[in-house]
Amino acid sequence: QKEVEQNSGPLSVPEGAIASLNCTYSDRGSQSFFWYRQYSGKSPELIMFIYSNGDKEDGRFTAQLNKASQYVSLLIRDSQPSDSATYLCATSGGYNKLIFGAGTRLAVHP
Amino acid sequence: NAGVMQNPRHLVRRRGQEARLRCSPMKGHSHVYWYRQLPEEGLKFMVYLQKENIIDESGMPKERFSAEFPKEGPSILRIQQVVRGDSAAYFCASSLPGQGDEKLFFGSGTQLSVL
Numbered sequence: 306q307k308e309v310e311q312n313s314g315p316l317s318v319p320e321g322a323i324a325s326l327n328c329t330y331s332d333r334g335s336q337s338f339f340w341y342r343q344y345s346g347k348s349p350e351l352i353m354f355i356y357s358n359g360d361k362e363d364g365r366f367t368a369q370l371n372k373a374s375q376y377v378s379l380l381i382r383d384s385q386p387s388d389s390a391t392y393l394c395a396t397s398g399g400y401n402k403l404i405f406g407a408g409t410r411l412a413v414h415p
Numbered sequence: 416n417a418g419v420m421q422n423p424r425h426l427v428r429r430r431g432q433e434a435r436l437r438c439s440p441m442k443g444h445s446h447v448y449w450y451r452q453l454p455e456e457g458l459k460f461m462v463y464l465q466k467e468n469i470i471d472e473s474g475m476p477k478e479r480f481s482a483e484f485p486k487e488g489p490s491i492l493r494i495q496q497v498v499r500g501d502s503a504a505y506f507c508a509s510s511l512p513g514q515g516d517e518k519l520f521f522g523s524g525t526q527l528s529v530l
Contacts, residue, residue: 309457311457313455346526347523347524348506348521348522348523348524349458349506349521350521351519393457393458395457395458398460400463400470400471401446401448401463401508401510401519402448402460402463402471402474403450403458403460403519404460405450405457405458405459406457407455407456407457408456408457
């Protein structure tokens with residue numbers, strides 16, 4: 306049974322700082338990883354995906370994958386109050402069957 | 416280009432009643448997935464359907480829950496004899512055949528409240 310673990314938070318950072326969100330996974334064979342942002346009462350929105358070891362950057366977001374340590378992270382640079390949301394880490398269970406962590410709540414305060 | 420449409424947005428049922436949740440996938444998408452999100456938890460996979468076929472229902476509770484995706488019309492998630500523990504947000508997602516996991520699009524969800 307694949308599992309994805311996240312610290313529930315809240316993670317509180319000041320505006321302009323770097324927010325670092327972390328995730329670990331149980332299945333060493335997992336290949337693909339996703340970060341979703343979910344505002345309260347809204348649907349999850351994909352913001353990053355990563356398949357290879359190392360870093361992947363997209364604007365203010367950087368996803369980092371370390372398969373040896375079974376660890377995925379998301380860095381948000383220059384955090385804004387609008388980034389305040391729950392961030393869900395997920396891995397693929399096959400056939401678009403995503404396995405989600407419980408999410409980390411991020412609060413960016415002015 | 417409309418996204419994944421779910422209705423109703425909110426559904427209130429009393430214990431023992433039936434709940435029907437509808438999902439219209441994005442135009443051209445023939446694969447539909449249902450996920451459930453309990454309060455303070457992540458999304459849990461329930462079922463994966465293609466037109467007129469259930470491909471993977473490994474996440475569906477064994478009793479009271481069923482899903483269909485007919486040739487015409489929306490996908491339906493049906494919960495019979497609801498109990499308070501069924502209260503959750505139910506999200507539908509859709510994709511094109513053969514697309515990778517990053518091409519999964521979620522609807523806005525149906526919030527089911529069981530009194």
